[in-house]
Amino acid sequence: MFNFKLVRRYLGKHLVRSLLTVASLMVALFLLCLLQAIVVSLDAGVRGAKRDRLIVQSAVSLFVDLPLNYQQKIGAVDGVESICKWQYFGGHFQDDEKGYFAQFATDFDTLFACYPEIEVVEGSKEALLADRTACIVGKSLADRLGWKLGDSIPLEATFFAKPDGSAWDFKLAATYRPTSTAMDGGMMFFRWDYLEETVKATRGETPGTGTYVFRTRAGADQAPIAATVEALFENGPQRVSCSTEAAFQAQFVSMYGNLPFFVSAIGGGVLVAIVLACINTMLMAFREQLHDAGILKAVGFTDGSVATLMLAQSLVLCGIGGFAGIGLAKLTEPVMQLMLTRFGVPYEVPAETVALASALTISIGLVAGVVPAWRARQLRVVEALRSVE
Amino acid sequence: MLIPLSYTLRSLFVRKSATLLTVFGIGATVAVLAGVLALRAGFTSLFSSSGRDDIAVFIRQGASSEGESGITRETCDRIIKTLPQIAREGGPEGTPLAAMECYLAVRRQKADGSGETNVPLRGVQPASFAIQGDALRIIAGRKLTPGSDEVIVGQKLVDRIANSRLDDVVQVNTTPFRVVGVFACDGPSESEIWGDVERMMAALERPVANRVVAQLALDCQGDAFAAFAKQLTESADYKELLVMAKTERVYLAEMAGPLGTTLWYVSAVLSVIMGLAAIFTATNTMLSAVASRTHEIGILLSIGFRPLPIFLSFLFEALLLGLVGGAVGCLMALPVNGIETGTTNFATFTEVAFAFRVTPEVLWSAIRFALILGLLGGAIPAWKAARLAPTEALRRR
Incomplete structure (x- = not known):
């Protein structure tokens, strides 16, 4: 004798309370999705790493360059x-707060050969080769900073500062969009020869390079290749480590230290608070409906259907609030992406986060509804009828 | 006439389950905020409490940290030997209290095997120790011998980073350095490895140093230093040095800036979002309190209590809920005090170890936050209670 109309009426009878509960659930689930998505996003680079790419970097430090003859x-x-x-x-x-992005000097022909997921969307590869100061930037970055093809982009250098302190000038010749979400869509690449010649001319030294990236032949066993590369420079001048792209990305994730744990702890706090709030709401509802429950039982509703009525209210209330929160997290994805690009973190609310949040929503509904439902089931008609609201 | 406080207190006790659930809900919210604030307090105090005003740090103009900076040996020499602003040991003709230092974030494995991180490696000169004075203490082993392949490690590294115990070997590119001592000091240096600057620059094949650190002469501190720093970047006399100077206090504060600000934003965003949910919950609780006492309110109104005291009484009840919730939250947050943790400070790109600090300011912020939650949650229900018409209210059961 389950009657959905009764559920609706009861929730509507205390509309303000229902709305407040829904709103707090929405806010809490939104926050949970956000936190979980950030944790997941941190190692997006590891999960999305290409298997056939290996990275060579200094074994000493991220800030030590490798000689140019290593490439050959x-x-x-x-x-x-x-x-x-x-x-x-x-x-x-210029405006560092808003404008941070990573820039890399590279050779374009080899870059595109190693990174097929870089898709040129505006301009062309030819344009990049035609001008020494040409650069390609992520489409999202260009949109964020309002750059158009042909624009001049001045950058103030740090490691490669010119002795007179003047800015480096780049010309926007193309934009790209990564076809894989694991790749940062907000970077800038410019020509190696521009870097080399400018540093030579102004500082009289030849720059080295931070990393070499190479693809291995299809089907080749990577471990011995990596070992061979590391052995090449075992006695200097710069020792190297050669790792898979996943391991390379993992070293950046490990830098965050306990951060993922802290974020999860915050999520735990949010969860506790919201579960308590929902239990509170349902206990209030139970107290008010005590008399009604007696009447329902007196007119022939079974113990089970009265209990179901309580549980259903909890599930509907939590369901609406929880799924609204998940929807909100999905809707605000583009805004959050924009806010997090300056940290170089790709952000998205992945399907597993949505699934987890949905499961949590339903669990909260069950937990909050189970005590009132049980008590409604055990209720004796005479006692219930005697009670006043 | 005001409604006696005992009425409010008793009302909270009568509705035990609702009161408890609300208190713990607010408590959980407050505990999370207090935890983030304690993290921030631990991190920023590490940097802000240790910097000195009488020590100057010279880095390349435009560099935001010593890692980005590069100063040639010749320039370092000129700064150390010719600047009269630098204090000298034993009178005007004595040796300058200034040191050329190199600095590099090196890749190290964590001791717990959870991957690698970046540890600051600093090349120092004897003057570096003289400037630090008694603030730097060797707590195990001995000081490093100048010119040798020896290093000393900050005590925070010993348990966190592999190969940083006494007699371990720290490999720098192709050169092995032996750990001969462990040092303690205030501030972020406790997470660093120190070796001889010449040996470090040779091992790393780095032609340039990163910074000059100097004890300032007595007559070049405070305003005099500010004027000197301005000259350094603007006057033609110093133009070719291409360096800028900051006091150690300012320099360290800048290193804490980005992460400190980020944590502040995180706590602000969390308090707004979690605060909203907590306010809704408190409103629900208070609305139900008003609803269940409608009859009583009717009685109060008819025996002569004015609406304002009734409003205040319910608001006070909500504030009390908030206060107790805040206290519970603070209690829940207290155990994190002193827990050591480490994270990468992206201003220097190196890992720095620090402890959560639940300071009185953190607790006060948490309590204030809880009171605001109570106030905002109680306002509407209290308003509703005060607006009840006596006859209407009395008629309700």
Whole structure:
């Protein structure tokens, strides 16, 4: 004798309370999705890493460069195909708060060979090769900072500061969009020869490069290739470590230390608070409906259907609030993406987060409804009828 | 006439389950906020409490940290030997109390095997120790011998980073350095490895140093230093040095800035979002309190209590809920005090170890937050109670 109309009426009878409960659930589930998505996003680079790419970097430090002649030596190792260099430039764009993004010097032909997921959406690869100061930036970055093709982009250098302190000038020749979510869509790449010649001309030294990235031949066993590369430079001048892209990305994740744990702890606090709030609401509802429950039982509703009525109210209330919160988290995805790009973190609310949040929503509904439902079931008609609200 | 406080207190006790659930709900919210604030307090106090005003840090103009900075040996020499603003040991002709230092974030494995992190490696000169004075204490082993392949490690590293115990070997590129001592000091240096600057620069094949650190002369502190720092970047006399100077206090505060600000934003966003949910809950509780006491309110009104005291009485009840919730939250947050943790400070790109600090300011912020939750949650229900018409209210059961 389950009657959904009764559920609706009871929830509507205390509309303000129902709405407040729904609203607090919405807020809490939104926050939970957000926190969980951030934790998941942290190692998006690890999960999305290409299996056929290996990365060579200094074994000493992220900030130590490798000599240029390493490229040819590594390239000669059996099983190595299309090798490219990435040199972190570390420049600042005018308004640093809003404008932070990573810039790298590279050779475009080898970059595109190593990274098929870089898809040029505006401009062309030819345009990049035509101008020494040409650069390609992520479409999202260009949109955020309002850049158009042909714009001049001045950057204040740090590691590669010119002796007179003047800015480096780049010309926007193309934009890209990554076809994989694991790749940062907000980076800038410019030509290696521009970096090398400018540093030579102004400082009289040849720059090195931070990392070499190479693809291995299809089907090749990577472990011996990596070991061979590391052995090449065992006695210097700069020792290297050669790792898979996943391991390379993992070292950045491990830098966050306990951060993921703290974020989860915050999520736990949110969860406790919201469960208590929902139990509170349902106990209030139970007290008010005590008399009604007696009447229902007196006119022939079974113990089970009266209990179900309580549980259903809890589930409907929590369901509406929880799913609204999950929806809100999904809806605000683009805004959050924009806010988090400056930390270089790709943000999305993945399907597993939605699934987890949905499961939590239903669990909260069950937990909050089970005590009142049980008590409604045990209720003796005479006592219930005697009670006043 | 005001309604006696005992009425409010008893009302809270009568509705035990609702009161408890609300108190713990607010408590959980407050505990989370207090936890984040304690993290921030631990991190920023590490940097802000240790910087000195009589020590100057010279880095390249435009560099935001010593890691980004680069100063040639010649420039370092000129700064150390010629600047009269730098104090000298034993009179005007004595040795300058200034040191050329190199600095690099090196890759190290964590001791617990959970991956790798970046540890600051600093090349120092004997003057570096002289400037620190008694603030830097060797707590195990001995000081490093200048010119040798020896290092000393900050005590925070010993348990966190692999190979940082006495007699361990720290490999720097192709050169092995032996750990001969463990040092303690206030501030972030306790998470660093120190070695001889010449040996470090040789091992790392780095042609330039990163900074000069100097004890300031007595007549070049405070305003005099500010004027000197301005000259350094603007005057033609110093133009070719291309360096800028900051006091150690200012420099360290800048290193704490980005992460400190981020944590502040995190706590602000969390308090708003979680606060909203808590306010809704408190409103629900108080609405139900008003509803169940409608009859009583009618009696109060008819025996002569004015609406204002009734409003205040319910508001006070909500504030009390908030206060107790806040106290519970603070109690829940207290155990994190002193827990050591580490994270990468992206201003220097190195890991720094610090402890949660539940300071009185943190607790006070948490209590204030809880009171605001109570106030905002109680306002509407209290208003509703005060607006009841006596006859209407009395008619309700």
